[in-house]
Amino acid sequence: MYPKNTWYVACTPDEIAGKPLGRQICGEKIVFFRGPDQQVAAVEDFCPHRGAPLSLGRVEDGQLVCGYHGLAMGCDGKTAAMPGQRVRGFPCNKTYAAVERHGFIWVWPGDQALADATSIPHLHWAExxxxxxxxxxxxxxxxxxxxxxxxxxxxxxxxxxxxxxxxxxxxxxxxxxxxxxxxxxxxxxxxxxxxxxxxxxxxxxxxxxxxxxxxxxxxxxxxxxxxxxxxxxxxxxxxxxxxxxxxxxxxxxxxxxxxxxxxxxxxxxxxxxxxxxxxxxxxxxxxxxxxxxxxxxxxxxxxxxxxxxxxxxxxxxxxxxxxxxxxxxxxxxxxxxxxxxxxxxxx
Structure with a gap:
């Protein structure tokens, strides 16, 4: 029993330095990584090809590359590429609001339409x-x-x-x-x-x-x-x-x-x-x-x-x-x- 329409600390920046991080938050399996502009991204930790955890892969040019068969996924949860395959019809993964602030990565595991970064608590000592x-x-x-x-x-x-x-x-x-x-x-x-x-x-x-x-x-x-x-x-x-x-x-x-x-x-x-x-x-x-x-x-x-x-x-x-x-x-x-x-x- 826990609220889901709220912000939780998911990880610290060092945990996603150069590699993806898989972490379950409030029952949601999420992979965290940095996109093309080093912004934090969070998507469902599930490869739409064969269900492998995307967190076991790597990050290349701001995209998640599955460590099983090379499927590449963007920050928006859409499959961007896969060796030898057309990916236009691939299903989209769920994405999660994630914000880097006060030395932590925060995630909203509930209704994404309600996520409001202004409600992340202010930590004066961190600034x-x-x-x-x-x-x-x-x-x-x-x-x-x-x-x-x-x-x-x-x-x-x-x-x-x-x-x-x-x-x-x-x-x-x-x-x-x-x-x-x-x-x-x-x-x-x-x-x-x-x-x-x-x-x-x-x-x-x-x-x-x-x-x-x-x-x-x-x-x-x-x-x-x-x-x-x-x-x-x-x-x-x-x-x-x-x-x-x-x-x-x-x-x-x-x-x-x-x-x-x-x-x-x-x-x-x-x-x-x-x-x-x-x-x-x-x-x-x-x-x-x-x-x-x-x-x-x-x-x-x-x-x-x-x-x-x-x-x-x-x-x-x-x-x-x-x-x-x-x-x-x-x-x-x-x-x-x-x-x-x-x-x-x-x-």
């Missing part, structure tokens, strides 16, 4: 020299909503990420949750605590002492279909916490773009954007390595959770106050999916 970003991609065998639950309730950090960002004070600070239209915001603030290992490293990266009490914050922002941006950071205690001057804190935005592959698998684009010492490439690499390890710690938990839910579909799960962010996010998704289905059911 500013005052910010640095480092991230990666994981493939995870779980329902995309389980990852949203995970990110909208950071209580699990105390247990899953005990050696990096977890600490008992997270459990002790009650979160607040607010719904703002189609957006959900869950916030947690901790005062006068000691920073965990990852944040001690970040403090040092901004030239700050790491052995003094800090105020810490986590502000999780969900927006449909499955984007979670989390403002996180620590400031020397008594300096204003979240509102502290930049010289007294280390703060970042945890970037989470969750793209359903199927009902039980996702493409998880993760990263961290920061606005302190953005020119320090070594720091960017260190933070990326740390974030990658932290996110990898969620993988087994989410996949095993998915297996349990599939094995015991009749079991009812508890909903506690810490689950409010995930619960509210799911309600928004249910409403959006219902609206799509209702539209499709109209004569």
């Amino acid at each position: 500013s020299d005052e910010w640095a970003y480092g991230g990666g991609l994981y493939h995870i065998a779980c329902d995309y909503r389980l990852m949203i639950d995970n990110l909208m309730d950071l209580t699990h950090e105390t247990y899953v990420h005990a050696s990096s960002i977890g600490q008992k004070e997270i459990d002790e600070a009650a979160p607040t949750t607010a719904v703002e239209g189609d957006h959900v915001v869950t916030a947690r603030h901790m005062e006068n605590i000691m920073a965990p290992p990852f944040w001690r490293m970040a403090l040092r990266g901004n030239g700050l002492a790491d052995d003094v009490p800090v105020d810490r914050w986590q502000i999780c922002r969900f927006s449909p279909p499955s984007h979670v941006l989390i403002e996180v950071g620590v400031a020397h205690a008594g300096k204003g916490g979240y509102h502290a001057d930049a010289r007294d804190k280390a703060s970042s935005i945890v970037v989470d773009f969750i793209t359903p592959e199927s009902d039980t698998s996702i493409w998880y684009f993760w990263g961290m954007a920061r606005n302190f010492n953005p020119g320090d490439t070594a720091l960017t690499a260190t933070i990326r390595e740390g974030q990658g390890k932290i996110f990898s710690e969620d993988l087994e938990m989410l996949e095993r959770q998915q297996q349990n839910l599939l094995a015991y579909p009749q079991r009812n799960l508890l909903k506690l106050n810490i689950d409010a962010g995930g619960v509210q996010s799911r309600r928004i998704l249910e409403r959006l999916v219902a609206a799509e289905l209702g539209k499709e059911q109209q004569p």
Whole structure:
């Protein structure tokens, strides 16, 4: 159950550098490549000749060349040529709206007539020299909503990420949750605590002492279909916490773009954007390595959770106050999916 009339992150530009990329998005098998003018194109990953995946071929002069018998297809989904054959009567492949923006390739898997590039979320940190970003991609065998639950309730950090960002004070600070239209915001603030290992490293990266009490914050922002941006950071205690001057804190935005592959698998684009010492490439690499390890710690938990839910579909799960962010996010998704289905059911 996922909305399809919306934009999802499909891949990063490096993944289609000089070669096609096959990726299933919301159940749609799509091949991404660059056309004649290096624009991004996305067509059905299916050769009309014998059904081979076009993604197993190559790109020549902006056209997809099937790796099976050499059929060449253009960005418009029409067969352009095939050795020894007339191709005028070949069926046209489905095409998908695809846009390169903010360092990602976005795709609209639903009704193509509704695709509007102006609705791609604006990412200010991706367009500013005052910010640095480092991230990666994981493939995870779980329902995309389980990852949203995970990110909208950071209580699990105390247990899953005990050696990096977890600490008992997270459990002790009650979160607040607010719904703002189609957006959900869950916030947690901790005062006068000691920073965990990852944040001690970040403090040092901004030239700050790491052995003094800090105020810490986590502000999780969900927006449909499955984007979670989390403002996180620590400031020397008594300096204003979240509102502290930049010289007294280390703060970042945890970037989470969750793209359903199927009902039980996702493409998880993760990263961290920061606005302190953005020119320090070594720091960017260190933070990326740390974030990658932290996110990898969620993988087994989410996949095993998915297996349990599939094995015991009749079991009812508890909903506690810490689950409010995930619960509210799911309600928004249910409403959006219902609206799509209702539209499709109209004569």
